[in-house]
């Protein structure tokens with residue numbers, strides 16, 4: 001039996017201690033801990049990395065504090081459209097969904113796409129049809145509602161009706177205040193198999209069916225037993241343009257970088273260069289983990305079979 005490890009994130013952004021109450025901080029820590037334990041229990045029982053990452057993500061999707069599943073952000077039209085992806089590094093199989101509504105756990109649907117469709121990526125109505133066919137749990141709109149996300153959206157939903165400059169200012173203000181609450185999990189199981197999974201409501205006030213990096217294999221999510229598993233969080237457009245998670249894998253494969261070196265290069269050099277705020281979590285085939293971000297904070301946690309673990313929020 002080899003070493004195993006699980007690392008999770010609950011989003012990155014301008015997460016500052018001075019903006020946090022002790023109660024809220026505690027609630028975030030407990031949410032991370034619960035997800036970490038759920039995923040780790042799968043690994044401890046000899047389960048697969050795919051099942052461990054899925055188990056951790058389900059807990060985070062069910063937690064209203066995070067921007068995934070219940071508590072997802074609102075689109076320009078005032079609805080919640082969610083994206084998710086999961087990848088199995090042992091065979092490079094992957095499943096992804098985008099723009100899905102009313103699916104309680106988008107990561108369950110993505111896993112169903114991985115296992116039981118002949119495709120990799122389903123979107124919108126078709127993805128929901130597949131969910132119904134596979135018996136994936138649906139919920140009414142109210143289930144996903146969170147007052148906090150609604151207020152966040154209300155503050156900027158009219159920004160388009162103002163002048164462009166104003167729009168930019170408002171969006172910039174939003175970005176400054178931005179907390180990307182996307183959730184992610186990556187694991188290396190006792191068989192040495194790696195998996196990565198990410199789930200999100202995307203960005204507040206997104207429009208025109210916008211899809212972020214999270215469900216895009218190679219951008220927000222990637223896993224390959226030969227290199228690493230990666231799940232990202234941050235301003236998705238820049239993560240897509242830098243093919244962020246695959247780039248980490250490439251730096252390891254072609255340049256011989258360590259996981260930490262590769263993630264550091266992508267997050268602090270390449271992404272920052274494009275103005276891409278955020279971070280990522282990763283694991284390699286030795287079950288070494290890394291959590292790297294260029295924002296003020298990132299909700300994050302890991303647990304390894306060597307007995308080490310950590311739960312952290314700020315830089």
Ligand code: ASP
Nearest residue numbers: 180182202212233234236
């Ligand atoms: N990366 C996500 C997106 O752009 C947002 C996030 O990380 O919270 O959709």
